[in-house]
Amino acid sequence: MLILIIGIGVGLVYGWVINPVKYVDTTPAKLRSDYQTDYILMVAEAFQAEGDLDLAARRLAVLGDSPPAEIVRQGMIYAAQINYADSDQELLSQLASALQTWVPASGGIQP
Amino acid sequence: MRDDRGHWYLLTGFVIGIVLGLVYAWLIAPQERPDTSPASLQPEFKDQFRAMIASAFVATGDLTRAEARLKYLGDSDITRVLSEQAQRTLGEGNSPLEAQALGLLAVALGQGDSAVISTPITSTTPDENQATINPGQATSTPPPVESPAVDFPTDTGLIPTPTNQESPETNAVLSTATPLPTRTPTATPGSPFVLQSNTFVCDPDLPNPLIQVIAENASGAPLPDQEITISWDGGDDFFFTGLKPDIGLGYADFLMEPGVVYEVRMAAGGQSVPDITPAECETESGSRYWGTWLLVFSRP
Numbered sequence: 001m002l003i004l005i006i007g008i009g010v011g012l013v014y015g016w017v018i019n020p021v022k023y024v025d026t027t028p029a030k031l032r033s034d035y036q037t038d039y040i041l042m043v044a045e046a047f048q049a050e051g052d053l054d055l056a057a058r059r060l061a062v063l064g065d066s067p068p069a070e071i072v073r074q075g076m077i078y079a080a081q082i083n084y085a086d087s088d089q090e091l092l093s094q095l096a097s098a099l100q101t102w103v104p105a106s107g108g109i110q111p
Numbered sequence: 112m113r114d115d116r117g118h119w120y121l122l123t124g125f126v127i128g129i130v131l132g133l134v135y136a137w138l139i140a141p142q143e144r145p146d147t148s149p150a151s152l153q154p155e156f157k158d159q160f161r162a163m164i165a166s167a168f169v170a171t172g173d174l175t176r177a178e179a180r181l182k183y184l185g186d187s188d189i190t191r192v193l194s195e196q197a198q199r200t201l202g203e204g205n206s207p208l209e210a211q212a213l214g215l216l217a218v219a220l221g222q223g224d225s226a227v228i229s230t231p232i233t234s235t236t237p238d239e240n241q242a243t244i245n246p247g248q249a250t251s252t253p254p255p256v257e258s259p260a261v262d263f264p265t266d267t268g269l270i271p272t273p274t275n276q277e278s279p280e281t282n283a284v285l286s287t288a289t290p291l292p293t294r295t296p297t298a299t300p301g302s303p304f305v306l307q308s309n310t311f312v313c314d315p316d317l318p319n320p321l322i323q324v325i326a327e328n329a330s331g332a333p334l335p336d337q338e339i340t341i342s343w344d345g346g347d348d349f350f351f352t353g354l355k356p357d358i359g360l361g362y363a364d365f366l367m368e369p370g371v372v373y374e375v376r377m378a379a380g381g382q383s384v385p386d387i388t389p390a391e392c393e394t395e396s397g398s399r400y401w402g403t404w405l406l407v408f409s410r411p
Contacts, residue, residue, distance in 0.1 A: 003121050007128015014129075015136020025153040028160070035149055035183065039160065042167035042180070049170035062159060 029064040033078050036063055040075035041084070044091040053102050056095060069099035150185035157184055158196055165193070165212035174219050181220075190356060193217035197354045207349075211336065214354040218335045221356035303381030304337075304408040312403045313392035320367040320389035320401035322375060325359065326352045326408050333361025334410065338378035343371050349378065369401075377408050 015021075028039065040060065047056040060068040076092045084092075136142070149160050161184060168177035178189075186192045197213035200206060304326065312323075322341070326334040335353025342348075352363040367373060367389045376383035384406055392402040 001124075003124040004128040004131075007125040007130075008132040008135075009128070010125075011129040011132015011134075012136050013132075015133045016142045021137055021141040022151075026147045026151045026156075028149075028152065028156055030147050031149060031152075032147060038180065038183075039163060042163045045170045046163070046166040050166075059159075059163060062156065 028062040031063075034082065037075045037078045037082075037084075039063065040072055040095075041079070041088055041092060044072070044088075044095040047095050047098070048091055053098055054104075057099065057102060057104060067099075068102070069096055072096040072099055148185075149183040152184075160184060161193065161196055162200070162206075162209050162213060165216040166209065168216045168219070169212045177216055178220065190217050190220050193220070194355050194357065201350060201354070210354075211351060214351055215336060218353045218356050218360055221360065304377040304379060304410050306382045306384055307407040307409045308405070309384055310405045310407075311390060312405050313400075314403060315392075315394065315400055317403050318400045320369060321403045322365040322367060322373065322387055323403055323405045324352065324363045324365075324375070324408065325406070326361045326363075326377065326410075328410050331409075333359055335360040337361070337363075337408075339363055339365075339375060340378050341365055341373055341375050343373045375406060379410075381408065 028036070031039070040063070043056050043059045046059075047053070050056075057068040060071050063071050066074075072092060072095050076089065076096060079089050079092055149157065152160060161181070164177050164180045167180075168174065181189050181193075193213050194217045197210045197217060200210035200213060324339050326337040326339075328334055333352070335351075335356075337352040338349055339352070340347065340349045348365070350363050350365055352361050355362055355364070365373075365375075367387070369389045371388065372385075373387040374383055374385045375387055387404050387406075390402050391399045393399050
C-alpha cells in the first residue's frame with residue numbers, strides 16, 4: 001500500500017510539475033498577466049493614435065468578461081508593479097480615464 | 112507458508128501508483144495554468160493579437176517593440192505570416208486599415224532598422240538609458256542595457272515586456288532612414304503614376320489568372336503601400352502593393368474571374384488600364400493554363 005501511494009505521488013509530481021498538461025488553442029483571457037498587460041498597452045497605444053474608444057473596448061473584450069475599464073485598471077496595477085516606463089503607464093492611464101465615461105450600449109458619454 | 116512473490120509486487124504497485132497519479136494529474140485534475148503565452152492562442156486570437164501588434168506599431172512607429180511582441184506568437188516566418196494575414200484581411204474586406212497596418216509592419220520588418228513610420232506618437236528621450244522590464248521580477252528595477260537588441264525566450268522563460276526607450280544609436284539610424292509612406296492610402300503625395308508597361312506573361316508556375324502590378328518611383332525603386340483600384344462591370348475592389356514583400360515591396364496581385372473584363376488604375380491618380388481580361392496560354396504539349404497580366408506603373 002505504501003509503495004502504491006509513493007507511485008501515485010510520483011505520478012502527480014510528474015503530471016503537475018515536471019510535465020504538466022500543455023494547453024493549446026487557448027483564449028486571450030488565459031494569457032499570463034504580463035502578456036495581458038502588454039496587450040492592453042497595445043490597445044492604449046493604438047487608441048492614442050486612433051481615438052476610437054469603441055474599437056479599444058472591443059479589442060479589450062477578448063481579455064474577459066470584466067468591464068474594459070476594469071481590465072485596463074488591472075493592467076495598470078501590473079504595469080506599475082513591474083515598472084513599466086512612465087510613458088507607457090501614462091498611456092494606460094489615459095485609456096482608463098477615457099473608458100470610465102464610456103457607455104457601451106448607447107455609445108454616449110456620461111456627465 | 113512461503114511468499115513466492117519476491118519483490119515484483121512492489122514494482123507492480125509502484126507502476127500502478129504512477130499510472131493512477133498521471134491519470135489524475137493529466138485527465139481528472141490537470142493543473143490550471145492561467146499563464147499561457149500568445150503562442151498557445153487559437154488561430155483567430157493569434158490573428159487578433161498580430162493585428163493589435165500591427166496597429167500599435169503604426170501608432171508608435173516602434174519596430175523593435177513590434178518585433179519583440181511578434182516573437183511571443185512563435186511564428187517561424189513572421190513576415191510571411193503577416194503578409195498572408197494582411198491579404199486575408201483585405202480579401203474579407205472588413206478592415207482595410209488593419210490590413211494595411213499588417214502590410215506596413217511586414218514591409219517594415221523586411222526593411223529592418225531602416226523602416227520608420229512617418230507619424231510616431233510616443234516620444235523618446237535619447238539621453239535616457241534603454242531598460243527592459245522583466246515581468247518575472249515584479250519588484251525589481253529595470254536594469255539598463257547597452258544595446259537595443261533584446262533576446263526573447265520563446266518558451267516558458269521570463270519574457271521581457273517592451274523596452275522603455277530607444278537608444279541613441281537606434282534613433283540615429285531611424286533619423287537618417289528613408290521613411291515609409293503614410294498609413295493613409297489615399298493621401299499619397301506626388302505626381303500621378305504613369306503606365307510603363309502592360310505585358311501578358313505566360314508562366315506555367317503561375318497557373319491562376321492574375322493581374323500583377325508593380326509600382327516604382329522614377330529611379331525604379333519599389334513603392335510599397337500604394338493603393339490600386341480595380342473595377343469591372345458590376346463591381347470594384349482595391350488592393351495594395353507591399354503586402355507580399357517576399358516577392359517585392361512594390362508588388363501586388365489580384366486574382367481575376369474568367370470572362371470578366373477589368374480596368375486597373377493607381378488610386379493616387381494617373382492612367383487607367385482598361386480591357387484586362389483572363390487569357391490562356393498553351394504549352395508545347397498543348398495543355399492550357401491561365402496567363403498573367405503584368406502592369407508596371409512608375410511615378411515620374
